[in-house]
Structure formats: C-alpha cells, structure tokens
Amino acid sequence: MSRGFVKEEDQEEIPMIPPRADLPNGVTNYVTSLGYNNLLAERKSLTIEKESLQTNDEKELRIANNLISAKMQLLNERISTAKIVDLSKQPENEVRFGATVLVKIDNATTIQQFQIVGVDEANIAKGKISFLSPIARMLISKQVGDTTFLNLGKVKRVFKIVAISYS
Known part of the structure; x- marks a missing residue:
C-alpha cells in the first residue's frame, strides 16, 4: 500500500542519527587499545539503554528502539573495522x-x-x-x-x- 493511504498519525518519524566522526572510504580505521575499549564500552552502554527502555506509548518505544538500533549499527561497523595499533x-x-x-x-x-x-x-x-x-x-x-x-x-x-x- 502506498504511504499516501496511511493515516497521518500512524506515520512514524524517522529518527535522525548523528553521524560518527568522518572516516573516508578505503581509510583503515586505526585505533589505540584505549579507543577500542571505549567503542566496546559505548556498545555496552547502548545495549543497556535499549534493554531499559520504558514507556507506555508503543510508538515512542518503537522510535527509541529504532534510534538505538541505528546508532548500534554504525558503532558495530566501526568496531568490526577497527585495527588496534600496538x-x-x-x-x-x-x-x-x-x-x-x-x-x-x-x-x-x-x-x-x-x-x-x-x-x-x-x-x-x-x-x-x-x-x-x-x-x-x-x-x-x-x-x-x-x-x-x-x-x-x-x-x-x-x-x-x-x-x-x-x-
């Protein structure tokens, strides 16, 4: 069904995700061990935040969940490409x-x-x-x-x- 036939109040806002620091395509994602540990701590913090979401409004919960999931996806990309420099x-x-x-x-x-x-x-x-x-x-x-x-x-x-x- 076309979005034109959906009630206005049923349409969800697409959350704006702040971009991570710029890392041009093809550039190795060098990190220090402290930087890598900070990325892992950020992921743990987002996981805790997602698990502790509390609201009675189903729409608000979905939007908050989507926002955290999108942040997590960007973060996981950084973690998976990180190259720790000794x-x-x-x-x-x-x-x-x-x-x-x-x-x-x-x-x-x-x-x-x-x-x-x-x-x-x-x-x-x-x-x-x-x-x-x-x-x-x-x-x-x-x-x-x-x-x-x-x-x-x-x-x-x-x-x-x-x-x-x-x-």
Missing part, C-alpha cells in the same frame, strides 16, 4: 599513530601536547587529534628537534617537536 611497537624516536607529541608553536613560551589517535577518539579539548587531521599528518614521520610548518590561510605556523612518547 603502541609498544611504534618507533620511540619518530612520530607515528598513538604518539604523544610535545610541540612548541611559533615563539610561544608554553608547550602544547597532542596525541595522535583514531577518528572516534579525537577530542581536541583533551589534546587528542585524529590521525587524519592536518596537524597529525604534518607531525607524522618527524623526530625530536624537527621543525614543520602548517599553513593556515596567509599565516604560516611553525611547530618544533620537543618530545615524543607512547603510553
């Missing part, structure tokens, strides 16, 4: 995935810290940047003492690598 096997003297990098930007007196992580782990407020970000791409393969540049429009920012660690 940070203990990364070269200690070179910036690679998982590195925590201390940098001095331009002539600043303070040191900035960035950890290069997977797209789902990235959180600039915590100093965690996606391995796909311009800053991460610029830092990868550099060593302590190296200087690299990031062009921001007409401004050229200078990044000097002070320290590299993996933890």
